[in-house]
Amino acid sequence: MTDMINPPYRLLMGPGPINADPRVHRAISAALVGQYDPVMTDYMNETMQLFRTVFQTENEQTFLIDGTSRAGIEAALVSLIKPGDKVLVPSFGRFGLLLQEIAQRAGAEVAVREIEWGTVFTPEQIEQAIVEERPKVLALVQGDTSTTMNQPLEGVGEICEKHGVLFYTDATASIGGNDLKVDEWKIDAATAGLQKCLAGPSGSSPITLSEKAVEVINSRKVIEAGIASKEQVFDEVDRIRSNYFDLAQVMDYWGPSRLNHHTEATSMLYAARECARILSEEGMEQAVQRHYHHGRAMLEGVKALGLELFGDLEHKMNNVLGVYIPEGVNGEDVRAGLLNNFGIEIGTSFGPLHGKIWRIGTMGYNARKDTVLTTLAALEAQLKRSGASVVAGGGTGAAFDYYTEVGI
C-alpha cells in the first residue's frame, strides 16, 4: 500500500512555489460546507472583499478562478478576446511567450514585441507598438519569474485609455511583493496565483476586472443550457470559446444571482481567503517593503559571496534574484546538494537562461531574515563543497550589515 503523505522538511527559496504560511495550512484543512450554504456564500463575499485590498481596487468583480495561475490568465484572455481580435504582447520572458500562446489559441491575431531577457519595456516603446498595431487588448506580464524582471506598469494604463485598448496584466509572480495598483494604474484585468508572494499553495487564481472589462465580457453572456429558463434565447455568434473559463458565467456564480457554474473549490477558497487576510492585516505597502528589504539583503549577500547577478537590477522584482552559475561548478549539482544536505531548494531556469542562472526567491512566508541568512550560509558551504571559490562569511556578513543598516 502507498504510504500516507508525509513530506520531508523543505525550505523553498526558489521562484515559487514556496512554503505556505502555517495559517494557510490551518485554513485549508477546515471542514467543508455546502456550496450554497449562507456560510459559504459569505466566505465567497469576504474573499472578494479581501482580494480587492490585495489588488488595490474597488472593482466589484474580484474573485477566484479554480485552477493554477495560468487558468486565470486563460480565463481573462479567452473571455476578453473574440476570434480575430488583435492582441499586443510585449514579451520580455517565458511568460510573455505564454500570453502570446494563450491569445493565439483563443483565436486572436497576436502582435509581439520582444526584448532581451533581463530587461523591460519603456512606456514609450509600448505606446509606439500600440500605435503601430492598434490592438483591442494589451497583454503584459508584470513580473516574469523566468527573468526576475518587474515591468513598470505606471503610465501604461493611461496610454491604453488614450488609444482605446483594454489593459490586461499577469501579476502572478509580482503581486504582494511589488506595487500593483489596479485602479490607480487603470488596469482592466489582472490575474494572479497563490504560490508566490501570497504565501499559499498553487491551485487558485485571483482575478479582478474593471467595469469596462466586465462590459466587454458580459456582452457575450449566454446562460448555461442546463439552468437557463425556456425564454432565455441567446445569439451564438460571440459565445466565449470556453465554458470553464467563461467569466460571464463565473461572475453570475460569484454574484447575487448565484447561478450554478462549477462547484467552488472550497478548500482552495479557504486557502486563498487566508492568504489575502494575512496580507490585508500586514498592509500591502508594508508587505512590499518587507519583500524589498529581504530581497535586497539576499542580493547583497549573494554579491558579497562573489557571485555575479543577472539582469537589469533596477527593474528586478523584489522577491526573486537571478544569479549566474559560477564557472567550474555544475548548477544542478549545487542545487541537488542544497536540497539533499540542507533541505533548501533554489530554482533553475528556462529557455535561453537554462544552465546559466539560478533563481533565488525571498517571497511570501519566506521573505524573512532567518530564511535569508540560512540560505546564504548554506549556499556558501555548498558552493565551497562543490569546488567553487567563494568569499568566506561574505554572504551572511553583507546581509547582517544590510539588516543593521535598515534596522531589521
Added chain:
Amino acid sequence: MTDMINPPYRLLMGPGPINADPRVHRAISAALVGQYDPVMTDYMNETMQLFRTVFQTENEQTFLIDGTSRAGIEAALVSLIKPGDKVLVPSFGRFGLLLQEIAQRAGAEVAVREIEWGTVFTPEQIEQAIVEERPKVLALVQGDTSTTMNQPLEGVGEICEKHGVLFYTDATASIGGNDLKVDEWKIDAATAGLQKCLAGPSGSSPITLSEKAVEVINSRKVIEAGIASKEQVFDEVDRIRSNYFDLAQVMDYWGPSRLNHHTEATSMLYAARECARILSEEGMEQAVQRHYHHGRAMLEGVKALGLELFGDLEHKMNNVLGVYIPEGVNGEDVRAGLLNNFGIEIGTSFGPLHGKIWRIGTMGYNARKDTVLTTLAALEAQLKRSGASVVAGGGTGAAFDYYTEVGI
C-alpha cells in the same frame, strides 16, 4: 478585520459536495515541496497509480487536471475534438446539456439525443444514433446528479469500437459509488471530481485516457514556446484550442519528460492522492457495495416515511436519491429547517425538476449507517414541524430493518 475560517458543523447529505474524509483533511494540510522535488514527482507517480485502481484501468495516462470536475470534462473534450468534428451527446439531464455546451464551444458539430429526465438510454438507442450521426466522439454522462440516473455503460464501448467512435464519459457523480470499469468497458476517456463518492473537496479532476485517445491527442502536440528548443517547429493547423487544457502538454508534465506546464496544485494533489488511497484500501467493489447498501437504506427509509421517489429506480445511482417534495410544504423551507435546526444539508434541483424534488445523497465519507439514520430521523421531525404528514418512526424503522436484513 475578517475572521479566521471557522465553519459551523454540517452533515452534507445532498448530491455533493459532501463532507470530506478526515484523512483527506489531514493530507491536504501537509507541508509543500517544490514541483520538481523528487518527493513531489514520486507523489505524482503514486497518484497516477492509485487512480488507475479507482478507474479500474491500466491506462498509463491517468492523472489530475487542476480544476473542478468540469475542468476535466473540458480538458478531455477540447483535446479530443478539432473544430468541425462531430460529437454525439445522448443527454438525460443537466450534465448532458453541459457536455453539449462544452463540445459546441470547442468548435464541434454536436448531435444530441434527448430523453425524459429520470430515465436512461438503452445501448440500442445509442447505437442507432451513432449509425445515424457517424460522430468522431460519443460523449456520455455516466451518473447525472441532476436526475440521479446512472446510465449503463456496459456494451457501449463495443458499439463505439465497432463504429470507430471515441468514447468519453463524465463519471464525476458516479465513480466510487457505482461500477466503472474503464478497461473492461472500453472507455477511451473518463473524468471525475473529488467531491462526490471520492470523499474529498472540489477542485481536482482525475482523468484517464486510453492509448487510442492519447494517440489522437498527441497528434496535435505543440511544445510551449517558452520551453521549446529552437529546432522544434510545429504545424499550427490542429493546435488544441486551450493551453491550460492541452492534454498533450499536461501529459508531458506528468510523464518522464517533466516539461513544465502549470505548477501542480500540490495541496489538492495531496487531497486527491488520499481520496484514492482510501478507496484502494477499501477495494472498489467493496466501496460500490457500501454505497449500494446505504443508498438502499436511505431509499427504504424515505419511502417508509410516506414520500414519493423520483425516476427509474432500477437505474438510479447508488449514492443519490430523488424525492418528490410533498404537497403542502415549501421545499426550500424544509431544506432551510434541516440546515438551521439539525445542521443537515439536503439538495435542491435544477431545470425541469426545480421546486419539484429534493436530492438526498449518501456518498463518500457520508455513506454510513449513522448518517443515514440521523438524516431520516431529522427529516421526519422537520417535515412534521413544517406541516407535512409523515409516518411516525417509519423512516428509521425501515432503515433499521434493512440494515438488519443485510447484516450491517
